[in-house]
Amino acid sequence: MTDADIRAKLRSLIDPELGLTYDRLGLIGSVQTTSDAIKIGVQLPTPAYPGRERIGEAIGAALSSSVDGRKIDVTYSWQVLGRETGGKIGLRIKNVVAVGSGKGGVGKSTTAASLAYGLKHFGAKVGLLDADVYGPSIPLLTGAKGTPVVRDIELPNGQRIQRLEPIDADGMKVLSIGFLIRENQAVIWRGPMLHKLLTQFLQETDWGELDYLIIDLPPGTGDVSLTLSQLLGLAGAVVVCTPQKVALLDAIKAISMFDQVKIPVLGIVENMSGEIFGRGGAKAKAEELGLPFLGEIPIDATIRVRGDDGLIGSLFEDDNPVKPHLLRMVQNVAMQITRRVLVDAPMPSLEIL
Numbered sequence: 150m151t152d153a154d155i156r157a158k159l160r161s162l163i164d165p166e167l168g169l170t171y172d173r174l175g176l177i178g179s180v181q182t183t184s185d186a187i188k189i190g191v192q193l194p195t196p197a198y199p200g201r202e203r204i205g206e207a208i209g210a211a212l213s214s215s216v217d218g219r220k221i222d223v224t225y226s227w228q229v230l231g232r233e234t235g236g237k238i239g240l241r242i243k244n245v246v247a248v249g250s251g252k253g254g255v256g257k258s259t260t261a262a263s264l265a266y267g268l269k270h271f272g273a274k275v276g277l278l279d280a281d282v283y284g285p286s287i288p289l290l291t292g293a294k295g296t297p298v299v300r301d302i303e304l305p306n307g308q309r310i311q312r313l314e315p316i317d318a319d320g321m322k323v324l325s326i327g328f329l330i331r332e333n334q335a336v337i338w339r340g341p342m343l344h345k346l347l348t349q350f351l352q353e354t355d356w357g358e359l360d361y362l363i364i365d366l367p368p369g370t371g372d373v374s375l376t377l378s379q380l381l382g383l384a385g386a387v388v389v390c391t392p393q394k395v396a397l398l399d400a401i402k403a404i405s406m407f408d409q410v411k412i413p414v415l416g417i418v419e420n421m422s423g424e425i426f427g428r429g430g431a432k433a434k435a436e437e438l439g440l441p442f443l444g445e446i447p448i449d450a451t452i453r454v455r456g457d458d459g460l461i462g463s464l465f466e467d468d469n470p471v472k473p474h475l476l477r478m479v480q481n482v483a484m485q486i487t488r489r490v491l492v493d494a495p496m497p498s499l500e501i502l
């Protein structure tokens with residue numbers, strides 16, 4: 150059996166998570182046969198791919214009749230799929246992901262920071278941009294401190310340009326208006342100022358090469374989202390809401406807002422699930438709207454305490470009750486981004502409410 154025969158046997162296998170063929174996902178990187186082994190290099194579209202062992206098992210099963218006593222040796226590597234969404238304005242970022250909510254206080258910033266740290270935990274190159282200009286809380290949650298400076302950068306063609314340098318938070322690039330204003334200082338934003346600030350934060354900032362840039366949006370309003378969608382093509386938006394009915398109504402408004410500014414919704418995260426607000430409401434709503442459900446994060450003092458201490462990233466470093474939930478949410482988001490890159494599914498169009 151030739152390498153091409155082996156590829157032919159594997160190409161139509163279906164990934165259970167996304168319902169796409171291995172061929173479409175580009176999963177089978179290298180195939181090498183020797184007298185005693187069939188070596189397959191699986192290339193994952195994201196390091197946050199859940200259950201990679203299943204791929205090895207499926208490959209083993211598909212090739213079982215053709216091994217002739219040889220062993221099957223599957224190795225895994227990854228390369229994040231993305232559309233270089235920032236290409237229009239000179240960014241080298243594969244996937245720009247916005248995190249939004251219908252109202253404040255539902256844990257949007259906590260979810261955005263967790264998503265960023267979680268993707269980094271899996272090995273991706275990640276940046277975190279706090280665009281919640283009305284209530285920037287990313288500096289507090291990440292514990293990042295400092296003042297971003299403007300640096301001279303020399304381009305390969307010799308041209309010198311100036312770029313804002315994000316703050317380093319545990320090896321992750323973070324930027325927030327919170328680094329530039331005094332604590333407790335309220336800023337009144339006029340439309341053009343907001344537009345200019347976001348443009349600078351995206352276009353004139355040295356983000357470098359990233360797999361994912363996570364953007365924490367302000368709650369509710371659409372002005373920042375509109376500016377973003379004008380500046381770049383986003384991979385999509387994650388909508389965060391709490392499980393109770395009143396909160397779900399706000400989430401629907403957020404979804405409708407993203408719909409209007411043409412940002413595809415990747416799905417809904419239910420935060421603060423548990424005894425106080427109930428659970429399952431967001432999942433049911435996601436199903437009703439035909440949107441992916443991206444997971445539930447329990448209401449748990451661990452999250453609040455780590456957030457207050459600037460240690461949100463540490464949730465991925467030790468064993469704690471919320472870590473499995475956060476990891477699953479991160480994986481779900483990464484997989485929905487992958488799906489969007491491969492299948493240009495039309496956005497679900499909601500009746501404007």
Ligand code: ADP
Nearest residue numbers: 253254255256257258259421447448449453456
């Ligand atoms: P938003 O960005 O929606 O305004 P935040 O992320 O700032 O909300 O969270 C608001 C407060 O709720 C913070 O004190 C945060 O620590 C807390 N919080 C968020 N999610 C949870 C959770 N799942 N369990 C416990 N506390 C949470």
